Amino acid sequence: MTATLSPQALNEQYGIPHTLRFESAPGGRLVRAVVTGDAATGVIYLYGAQVAEYQPVGHKPVLFMSRQAHYREGQPIRGGIPICFPWFGRKEGEPGAPAHGTVRTKNWDFKAARKEGDNLVIDLTTAADHYELLYSVSFGAQLTLKLKVTNTGPFASSFEEALHTYFAVSQIRQTEVLGLKGHEYLDKTQNFTRSTQGADPLEFAAETDRIYPTMADNCVIRDPGLHRRIKIEKGNAHSTVVWNPWDEKAVEMDDLADDEWATFVCVETGNIADSKVTLEPTQSHEMSTTITVEKV
Numbered sequence: 001m002t003a004t005l006s007p008q009a010l011n012e013q014y015g016i017p018h019t020l021r022f023e024s025a026p027g028g029r030l031v032r033a034v035v036t037g038d039a040a041t042g043v044i045y046l047y048g049a050q051v052a053e054y055q056p057v058g059h060k061p062v063l064f065m066s067r068q069a070h071y072r073e074g075q076p077i078r079g080g081i082p083i084c085f086p087w088f089g090r091k092e093g094e095p096g097a098p099a100h101g102t103v104r105t106k107n108w109d110f111k112a113a114r115k116e117g118d119n120l121v122i123d124l125t126t127a128a129d130h131y132e133l134l135y136s137v138s139f140g141a142q143l144t145l146k147l148k149v150t151n152t153g154p155f156a157s158s159f160e161e162a163l164h165t166y167f168a169v170s171q172i173r174q175t176e177v178l179g180l181k182g183h184e185y186l187d188k189t190q191n192f193t194r195s196t197q198g199a200d201p202l203e204f205a206a207e208t209d210r211i212y213p214t215m216a217d218n219c220v221i222r223d224p225g226l227h228r229r230i231k232i233e234k235g236n237a238h239s240t241v242v243w244n245p246w247d248e249k250a251v252e253m254d255d256l257a258d259d260e261w262a263t264f265v266c267v268e269t270g271n272i273a274d275s276k277v278t279l280e281p282t283q284s285h286e287m288s289t290t291i292t293v294e295k296v
């Protein structure tokens with residue numbers, strides 16, 4: 001199995017009538033799987049194993065995707081759920097290394113697709129350094145993501161990981177994130193100064209870029225404009241990141257339209273900084289997150 005299989009070959013091998021099909025993405029270079037399940041629709045790119053769309057039946061789209069996203073090899077796709085691995089942000093001691101690791105800008109191998117009740121589950125794999133990665137995405141009334149990492153090398157080694165989820169919101173100024181109170185964070189807008197979050201909810205009135213390295217609790221996004229709450233449950237994930245670039249930073253980003261910053265918030269599940277993971281040879285670690293939308 002190789003990630004360079006054509007949509008036609010993938011359809012022959014893994015396609016499921018009325019439920020799963022493969023196609024070329026805009027621009028024709030990347031391949032994506034389109035899910036039309038009983039409980040939800042979705043899209044996942046083989047490039048980066050990046051979930052780009054998720055919409056449970058009866059709800060509006062849950063994920064944000066930039067109108068100006070690049071769909072070409074060598075560049076990350078702006079929106080959906082990029083996977084950060086084996087480091088988060090800048091690599092320590094290597095300023096030239098790509099931000100957020102190497103797996104979001106490579107083609108993954110499509111491994112399997114199966115129906116489980118109303119859900120459609122897709123497995124993709126890749127390797128990075130001396131790690132093997134298995135990513136399982138279950139599209140249903142909830143979206144469940146599981147990232148399993150195995151150390152295939154001869155030595156113990158450590159990594160960081162994150163599911164850098166872009167949630168669509170009606171308006172960032174009215175959006176609230178709950179569950180962070182009392183947790184320490186590294187403020188990237190203040191040169192990574194450490195502070196403790198005093199109050200719940202977190203509201204947005206300026207650029208926000210915070211790593212909560214030891215925040216394993218679940219979070220909730222409250223969006224009164226869309227009349228919904230998004231619950232983010234975490235398994236084996238001890239860090240949370242919250243990000244919105246605000247207007248000035250957004251204008252500098254060529255893969256984001258100037259008005260789009262106000263319509264998303266990233267709430268990211270991961271293991272970062274103080275919570276990086278160390279694996280002995282042959283050991284595995286699985287992190288997961290489940291996203292649930294509720295009307296209010």
Ligand code: TA6
Pocket residue numbers: 076089099100164188209241242243266268
């Ligand atoms: O998760 C927050 C963050 O690390 C921010 O600092 C911001 O730069 C963002 O990710 C996007 O990073 P990217 O490399 O995708 O432009």
